[in-house]
Amino acid sequence: MAVPPKFLIQTAQFVWHRLWQTLMSQLAPSDPTGNFQRVESQFRHWVGSEQFPAEPNRYRLYIGLTCPWAHRTAITRILKGLEDVVDLSVAIADVSVGGWRLENDPTGCRSMKELYQLGQAGYSGRCSVPVLWDCQTYQIVNNESAEIIVMLNDAFNRFAKFPERDLYPEPLRPEGDRLNDLIYHTVNNGVYKCGFARTQAAYDQAATALFQTLDQLDQRLGDRRYLLGDQLTLCDIRLFTTLIRFDLVYHGLFKCDRRRICDYKNLWGYLRDIYQLPGVSATCPLKTIQQEYYTSLFPLNPSGIIPLGIDIHRFQSPHDRHTLAINSDDS
Ligand SMILES: N[C@@H](CCC(=O)N[C@@H](CS)C(=O)NCC(=O)O)C(=O)O
Structure with missing residues (x-):
């Protein structure tokens, strides 16, 4: 007895939609109108405080390779020359454990969940990367990338290979913080708002804001090498980790498809400049x-098929960003 295709399709649609909503609510909480709501980071201590003094080989950074937030901390660690000062562990995105898996971790933990629970017994919140971990007291110092990169920039300068490289210079902070705010809401988190939108209206709003900001940033980068002038700052690192994933992942998987970064004259050169x-x-x-x-984001790509994507050798192609006139004026 043949099942009428219409019935089959309607049933599959109904079941899949229900399942999708359930999976999405675990993966990415949203507000009642379907907008993705990022959960506030829970651990906000500072290295340099009495509780967590700056010491070499005391702290370990847990990152995941996919994660753009964790990537900020990995880049800042390298640019400050902290490889021998702050240890690094890479967690692996694993759908079978429903989160980040750890392999041969010095703490004995097999997942980020176990690490969070080791740091705080009974912890039941999100177990995200990055985490700055205190190996001496077995505590989470901080799990907010925006704060970890500020700490890596200045708290370990006594031990850093490049202490003079200031990625968060005092005079540029007001302008940088203002830009960070715009970039966070519309680009860094904006791509997630597109990908994790649960309604058409939520997606439309996020995608429009995303491309408005990218257009604006492309214009800004027409007369200055980096976002705040001729000096690379944390502001650029924060933008870079989203841009480097854009054409490869967000354009397809998160439906950020109005344009690719390689279609933007200035953003494309800027991206290659930082990559190189x-x-x-x-x-x-x-x-x-x-x-x-x-x-790993199964509800967004149930087939598991990985598209060809942009030819990654293109990120190595030459750019002429260093020839730009110095101009940190924001007029
Ligand atoms: N606010 C955090 C966000 C970090 C974040 O969302 N990390 C994701 C990976 S890209 C994660 O680990 N998610 C797991 C979860 O939320 O359970 C930060 O910027 O450090």
């Missing part, structure tokens, strides 16, 4: 990033 800075490309295993995103 010494030490940066080693933090960007592009094919792994693409594979982990497309396989």
